[in-house]
Amino acid sequence: MEQIATRDAYGKALKELGLSNDDIIVLDADLSKSTKTAEFQKVNPKHFINIGIAEQNLMGVAAGIAATGKIPFASTFAMFATGRAFEIIRNSIAYPNLNVKIVATHSGVTVGEDGGSHAAIEDISLMRSVPNMTVIVPADGVETEKVIKKIVEYKGPVYVRLGRSKVPVLYDDSYEFEIGKFSTLKVGSDVTIIACGIMVSKALEAADLLKEKGIKAEVINASTIKPFDDYSLLESVKKTKCVVTVEEHNIYGGLGSAVAEVLCQNYPVPLEMVGVMDVFGESGAPEELLEKFKLTTREIVKKVELVLKRK
Amino acid sequence: METKLIEDKAKEIRREIIKMLGEAKSGHPGGSLSGADIIAALYYKEMKIDSTKPNWEERDRFILSKGHAAPLLYSVLAIKGYFEIDVLKTLRKTGSILQGHPDMNKVPGVEMSTGSLGQGFSTAVGMALSFKVYNKDNRVYALLGDGECQEGIVWEAAMAASHYDLDNLVAILDNNGLQIDGKCSEVMCLGSLRNKWRSFGFHVIEVDGHNIPQILSALDEARTIKGRPTLILAKTIKGKGVSFMEDRAEWHGAAPSMEQVALALEELK
Numbered sequence: 382m383e384q385i386a387t388r389d390a391y392g393k394a395l396k397e398l399g400l401s402n403d404d405i406i407v408l409d410a411d412l413s414k415s416t417k418t419a420e421f422q423k424v425n426p427k428h429f430i431n432i433g434i435a436e437q438n439l440m441g442v443a444a445g446i447a448a449t450g451k452i453p454f455a456s457t458f459a460m461f462a463t464g465r466a467f468e469i470i471r472n473s474i475a476y477p478n479l480n481v482k483i484v485a486t487h488s489g490v491t492v493g494e495d496g497g498s499h500a501a502i503e504d505i506s507l508m509r510s511v512p513n514m515t516v517i518v519p520a521d522g523v524e525t526e527k528v529i530k531k532i533v534e535y536k537g538p539v540y541v542r543l544g545r546s547k548v549p550v551l552y553d554d555s556y557e558f559e560i561g562k563f564s565t566l567k568v569g570s571d572v573t574i575i576a577c578g579i580m581v582s583k584a585l586e587a588a589d590l591l592k593e594k595g596i597k598a599e600v601i602n603a604s605t606i607k608p609f610d611d612y613s614l615l616e617s618v619k620k621t622k623c624v625v626t627v628e629e630h631n632i633y634g635g636l637g638s639a640v641a642e643v644l645c646q647n648y649p650v651p652l653e654m655v656g657v658m659d660v661f662g663e664s665g666a667p668e669e670l671l672e673k674f675k676l677t678t679r680e681i682v683k684k685v686e687l688v689l690k691r692k
Numbered sequence: 693m694e695t696k697l698i699e700d701k702a703k704e705i706r707r708e709i710i711k712m713l714g715e716a717k718s719g720h721p722g723g724s725l726s727g728a729d730i731i732a733a734l735y736y737k738e739m740k741i742d743s744t745k746p747n748w749e750e751r752d753r754f755i756l757s758k759g760h761a762a763p764l765l766y767s768v769l770a771i772k773g774y775f776e777i778d779v780l781k782t783l784r785k786t787g788s789i790l791q792g793h794p795d796m797n798k799v800p801g802v803e804m805s806t807g808s809l810g811q812g813f814s815t816a817v818g819m820a821l822s823f824k825v826y827n828k829d830n831r832v833y834a835l836l837g838d839g840e841c842q843e844g845i846v847w848e849a850a851m852a853a854s855h856y857d858l859d860n861l862v863a864i865l866d867n868n869g870l871q872i873d874g875k876c877s878e879v880m881c882l883g884s885l886r887n888k889w890r891s892f893g894f895h896v897i898e899v900d901g902h903n904i905p906q907i908l909s910a911l912d913e914a915r916t917i918k919g920r921p922t923l924i925l926a927k928t929i930k931g932k933g934v935s936f937m938e939d940r941a942e943w944h945g946a947a948p949s950m951e952q953v954a955l956a957l958e959e960l961k
């Protein structure tokens with residue numbers, strides 16, 4: 382299967398925008414080669430701003446640019462964007478509801494060798510808790526490109542979570558991404574597997590393994606974490622009566638929590654979570670770390686079997 | 693005599709950095725190599741430490757605020773005997789104590805977990821302040837990058853260090869002129885670092901960061917300064933000691949191939 386890192390897709394989308402949309406300004410904090418904003422710089426250097434190693438100022442300056450009616454994209458690693466600059470995002474971007482697109486890369490444990498100090502496992506939780514903020518976690522390169530183009534048309538603050546490592550391409554160009562709308566990748570009636578980001582491809586693999594065992598899994602890509610698509614989730618669980626959530630993020634505060642919030646209030650059913658079990662990331666090869674933190678197809682299958690017993 | 697010993701240790705540190713990064717296949721050679729002479733001077737002369745007692749209360753503290761230069765710290769700690777030299781081969785591998793950025797709960801001799809730029813220096817100020825409050829004479833040394841000085845927290849910490857008269861704190865600035873995206877002067881100009889630190893209340897000493905006698909005499913001078921912290925502004929060359937890495941931004945975060953390791957080790961004989 383073709384593989385591409387979502388950050389590479391971001392670079393490609395920015396490059397196109399750099400040539401076609403004069404309202405866009407791209408900002409980075411000394412990581413432009415890693416976040417791929419350097420691709421934009423190549424085609425539109427006048428609209429590229431390197432703010433240096435100063436993530437708080439990155440967000441403040443982006444807010445100011447948005448206040449002049451332009452569309453800033455602010456990029457750095459997820460750790461520094463949502464961690465270091467959290468309160469600036471909260472008070473200077475979200476509170477005044479400014480049109481800043483925060484696109485952060487190197488999220489989750491698959492940041493790999495850099496280790497726990499760099500592996501953001503809290504960013505979805507942080508961004509999701511801020512009013513006015515839209516939170517999107519694309520599953521592959523195609524969806525990333527669609528997301529980037531879509532958020533240019535949308536007015537308001539957006540957080541997009543991207544990864545460092547290559548992931549399988551799941552969509553083809555005919556896919557239409559809509560903010561606030563899940564995409565059902567596989568229809569099934571026994572269990573709902575709802576995943577986001579790099580874990581969507583693993584959820585699909587798990588569904589194939591489950592099929593061999595006679596279990597029909599529905600697989601949903603929850604690429605917009607906020608606003609949450611309550612309707613699609615509820616339609617699915619009314620049919621399947623149980624859910625497994627899958628994310629490369631702390632199980633506290635991320636997709637699993639969002640799903641639990643909606644289900645408990647509307648349609649309580651058994652739920653199991655696959656995610657980072659409230660521990661920090663570590664150094665290692667990304668694939669090895671996915672094993673270590675039990676972010677695997679095997680673990681999804683196990684949790685599905687568990688949740689089915691609880692039905 | 694003393695100078696020669698420290699120079700030899702600096703070279704040994706550089707060799708271990710190169711070998712370690714070759715094995716790891718990722719990591720940060722440039723900023724590790726630029727600090728080798730400074731760290732050798734600290735660990736082989738300046739600091740009161742005992743590698744057999746990493747938790748000794750009387751010890752001085754070293755904080756690698758530019759945490760990405762972890763190989764620099766790991767190599768001096770291994771050579772000093774804080775852990776087995778063979779462990780260096782496990783850098784950045786799953787399950788290793790040697791994380792990509794230093795983890796104080798995993799490695800004996802690492803005083804603070806760092807990696808997010810600027811924060812290490814702030815914690816160094818906290819340590820120095822604690823020693824002041826409790827009338828201890830432990831000294832605190834922090835190594836910072838020049839790019840790192842673009843972080844606001846560095847200046848918030850500097851302000852506090854001089855406000856609280858922390859003459860037990862020595863900040864050493866590895867002034868190699870480069871960060872990731874290129875020259876500091878082009879990415880985000882820092883202006884005069886000497887004047888900035890001076891105006892934040894530091895006693896500033898400028899040295900060639902690859903000249904051991906100059907580094908040692910600056911550290912001696914810092915001990916005589918009372919009532920304010922010292923900043924040693926060390927002019928350095930990123931990648932120092934390996935000709936093909938010297939002063940090149942692309943060697944910030946790229947590991948050498950096995951052939952390049954061999955070439956580098958030849959130069960570091």
Ligand SMILES: Cc1ncc(C[n+]2csc(CCOP(=O)(O)OP(=O)(O)O)c2C)c(N)n1
Binds near residue numbers: 810
């Ligand atoms: C808060 C934060 N932002 C960004 C990074 C990513 N990063 C790692 S090293 C580096 C450049 C550091 O440059 P400098 O301080 O000059 O270090 P040196 O040249 O000594 O390697 C950056 C931006 C980080 N580790 N922490």
Ligand SMILES: [Mg+2]
Binds near residue numbers: 869
């Ligand atoms: Mg530098």
